[in-house]
Amino acid sequence: MGAIDNLPPLREVIARHGLAAKKALGQNFLLDLNLTAKIARQAGDLSRCDVLEVGPGPGGLTRGLLAEGARKVLAIEKDPRCLPALEEIAAAFPGRLEVVQGDALEIDPLERLTPPIRVVANLPYNVGTELLVRWLTPEVWPPFWESLTLMFQREVAERIVAQPGSKAYGRLAILAQWRAEARIVMSLPPGAFTPPPKVSSAVVHLTALPAPRHPADPKVLSRVVAAAFNQRRKMLRAALRGLAPDIEDRLAAAGLKPTDRAEQVPLEGFCALARELQAAK
Template identity: 85%
Template sequence: MAAIDGLPPLREVIATHGLAAKKSLGQNFLLDLNLTAKIARQAGDLEGCDVLEVGPGPGGLTRGLLAEGARKVLAIEKDARCLPALAEIGAQYPGRLQVIEGDALEIDPLAHLTPPIRVASNLPYNVGTELLVRWLTPPEWPPFWESLTLMFQREVAERIVAQPGSKAYGRLALLVSWRAEARIALSLPPEAFTPPPKVSSAVVHVTALPEPRYPADPKVLERVVAKAFNQRRKMLRAALKGLAPDIEDRLLASGIKPTDRAETVTLEQFCALARNVAAG
């Protein structure tokens, strides 16, 4: 990879710019450029696409995305120490890398991106789930992105793709599967990172569906699912009793036994229940 883009190896970049990873920013850097290129390829054919990257750090994945042909990469980086290293990458790929210094939770990237847009990031662990939820819950659907290729702790990745009946199944799996297809594309051991985290990681690839799988009001669905899983050990007639006085009837009308627990209920059943609750 270094030979492809003519830039120095990442260990050298980190040493030159004094970029020791900061725990407070949730930083764990991937230094193997073959690995960052492999992650970039999980995002699919990037020719003609703009790519949003959050937390590029020293730019390993950034280089992979540009080498894979991304039309433009918009990188949002909170750590000012990384900006000189990213500027060197920008000079190697004139006009194709834009870096914004700041917090991804506070920046609207859409003013700087042209569709089709994909998101690809080795997300900082401390904001990863919050960003995913935001990207999955825009005011209107379909969203601005075609796909998300994101690095998470392995445990979070398993929660994203979990199926009914499993311990990992919950709000996150339902939120993702309602409007998207998700799969674990790649698993990475702790030693792939510097410094090594205490847990394994995984890359999840999420593709947006043109419309939700089943009709439901997003706010009602979120309320029903949140209440069901907040007391996941309880039977649903108890966990959901505050939703409606006749909740048992509404559960039965949705094809759910009042004695069922949240982890056994399918997305289709939750959507049916959300419609029954919304009907008043």
């Protein structure tokens, strides 16, 4: 299991506190501390950063982050059963771990963190995508985070880094790649987790860009992309008809073919169309 600190092995912690993973909370625990330390290292040098972790569970990744030198870790955990195990970690790393019980979708972490901030998490499967979209679509850019190092189901990870022309390419790829550099940095088999999920997992590392790759109004771009991919089998002129009465002219002005489908359109093309629609208002 690997000893990265002086705390007991995670299996012992889980048994002592009765922490059987709950499916309803999207829990799958990583017990190999060498593996959690490796995930923490994917986030880079943490010694000058505060780290936000969502869904720490019994604290395997938390221990990896602290052992790798994170200045401070704010761990948000919904399951009250995990709090005693996390408090034991806090006692072993005085002043460096703050644990907050609650729903990450409802808690503002910025009240408790000091920049620079990085997010590192084995996200609960049931809220992972929603949290990612929130972090990618703040009102103001650059965001509060320098980077996101997040574990997802492999299928979700592939959607984040997908390129035009692939079936995985869609709204998530556009949102992620418009404002960030995204790449898969680790793959994990089901057997790495307890209980083993039915699918493989992957860690995605996203680095915030200082500004979006191409100019576009975020709300207009979001509307265009949603309309295009909600009917991805239709040609653009049909899928986007509701956005403008002269949509074929707008598509042509943006350098796009009305007969193309959403998955054929590169990020730059969606941004160009968003600018055209904005200018036509």
